[in-house]
Amino acid sequence: MGWFEIGALEDIPQRGARCVETPQGRIGVFRTADDKVYAVEDHCPHRGGPLSQGIVHGASVTCPLHNWVFSLETGKALGADEGALKTIPVRLVGGRISLALDVALAAAE
Template identity: 60%
Template sequence: MNLIDIAALSDIPREGARVVRTPQGCVAIFRTATDQVFALDDRCPHKGGPLSEGIVHGTSVTCPLHNWVFDMATGEAQGADDGRVATYAVRVQNGRILLDAAFLSRRAA
C-alpha cells in the first residue's frame, strides 16, 4: 500500500475535518471524539455540499446544506435518504494520518 502522510492527528480537532485537495477532487479527512479517522469524498451526492463543513457526531457526518447523514465507515446515507459517498483507506500511525494513494489515483475526475 502506497501511503501519503496527510497531517498530524492533532492538526484536526476532535469532531472536525480537514480537506485534502487532489487533481481528482477533494477528500475530507474526519476525526471523531474518540480519535477514529475516516476519509470520504468531500461532496454530498444530494446537492454537492462540502461534507468537511458538516457536523461530526459519533461515526457519522451531517451535510451542512440539507442535513443528509452519512456513515463515515461505509459512506452510506442513513435514514430515508438514498445516497453514498466514496470512502478511502486511512490510518493513524505514530500520530500521523496516512491516506492510501492508490485509491486517489483510481478516482474518476
C-alpha cells in the first residue's frame, strides 16, 4: 500500500462527496459536517448506485437510488439493510487528502 494525494479538504463541500477514479475502481470520498473524511467504494452493493451522489448525514451516506444507508466508518449497511462496502484508509495532513491504494495497481496506471 502507498499513500496517494487526491486533493484538498476544501475541494469537497461539508456533508458532500466526490468520486475519484483509481486503478482499484471508483472511490467515493466523503466529508462530514465536522470535517472528517472517509473513503469507500463508490457503488452500493444493492443495485450499484453511485454513493458519491448520495446524502451525507453524520458519518453515514444514503444511496441516491433506493435509500439504503451505510456507515462511512465501517462500510456496513445500517438498519434493516444488508451488505457492506469496502473502506479505504484516508489520511488528512495539512488540509490535503491522501488515500491508501495498492502500489502495484497505482504504478500500472
